[in-house]
Amino acid sequence: MHAFIELCDLAAARVGGRAVAANDEFFASKENLLRPGRGVFIPGKFTSRGKWMDGWETRRRRTPGNDWCVVQLGMPGVVRGVDVDTNHFIGNFPERCSLEGLHRPGRPSVAALVGPRAEWTPLLPPSKLQGGSQNLFPIESDRPWTHVRLSIYPDGGVARLRVHGEVSVDVATLARSKRLVDLAAVQRGGLVLGASDMHFGAKDNLIMPGRAANMGDGWETRRRRGPGHDWLVLRLGALGLIQRIEIDTNHFKGNYPESASLEGCRTGMTSLEALAGEAAGWQEVLPRTRLGPHKRHFFGGEIRARGPFSHVRFKIFPDGGVSRLRIHGRVDSPE
Structure with a gap:
């Protein structure tokens, strides 16, 4: 499996991605390309135009050419790989696909994006697709993009498009502003590197925008039957000084953790195994503190160490679910 799938999806609808x-x-x-999940198939469901499909599907092409879709990324950034998922498209998937990138900040008009003056850069040459599969393609590019264009050859259906990469963050401007920002937020470049368990809910939900829509929109571990606790390690979007912490157990009523704690470190380590241990030099930020159900918990004066930190380790005791974690702080001035 490619490492890039652990990076955030820059195009996801939940972070503001739009098929324009x-x-x-x-x-x-x-x-449908940017919606959560891999899409569903409902036998016997039809529309006035034919079989209902949970994806983007074009008509059968009877003339030369190909089909395309332009996506505005919810978070501009460097693209490291794409997942062109043809789930449930078996006899109607495209033969090949390609991808191009464009850097055009703001909200340019559709005419500006599809017109002859748009300077699209090839990121993925026409590449063979498999039906009913996640088709993973690494991308070799270090430039930030605001839009991508998916082309399919000659026609057909794609269930989902995931554009994995690193969010572009203007660290210098944030440092000069001195304003409080959520250092952990995915929009600020935060990334959950790993977790002890995520049986019921994905680790990445913890740093998504807004409050959780339901219990499935948080991080939830299985029931622990032995000693120990669950944890995750989060790389902050920028080196920062922590001022306020929010732990939100929204929707977790009979399965919230009894308590939680937070530690921070400043390190250049990249190995999750190393970061999960004590070699990174973890400092206590928030001591083990009791939590309640379905509630936003705010901490300020309780903070023991403020950093600057590059990573945090969040522990929950003994197990359970948390919907969101916010680490509000000020970005440290780049050296």
Whole structure:
């Protein structure tokens, strides 16, 4: 499995990604490309245009050419890889696909994005696809992009498009502003590197925008039957000084942790195994503190060490679910 799939999805609808234009969406809408999950298949469900499909699907092409869809990334950034998922598209998936990138900040018009003056840069040459599969392609590019264009050859359906990469963050400007920001937020470049367990809910949910929609929109571990506790390690979007912490157990009523703690470190380590241990020099930020159900918990005066830190380790005792973790602080001035 490619390492890039552990990076955030820059195009996801939940972080503001939008499918802004497509040359054809006869059978299924382009907006489906950016929705959560891998799509579902409902036997016997039809629309006035044919079989209902949970993805983007174009009509059968009877003339030369290909189909395409332009996506505005919810978070501009460096693209490290893409997942062109043809889940449930078995006899109607495209033969090949390609990807291009464009850097055009703001909200340019559709005409500006698809017109002849748009300077699209190839990121992935036409590449063979498999039906009913996650088709993973690494991308070799260090430039930040605001938009991507997925082209399919000659036509067909794609369930989901995931654009994995690193969020572009203007650290110098944030440091000069001295304002409080959520250092852990995915929009600020925060990344959950790993967790002890995520049986019921993904680790990445913890740093997503807004409050959780439901219990499935948080990080939840299985029931612990022995000693110990659960944890995750989070790389902050920038080196920062912690001022306030929010632990939100929204929707977790009978399965919230009894308590939680937070530690911080400043390190250049990249190995999760090393970071999960004590070699990174963890300092106590928030001592083990009791939590309640379905509630936002705020901590300020209780903070023991403020950093600057590059990483935090969040522990929950003994197990359970947390919907969001916010680490509010000031970005430290780059050296």
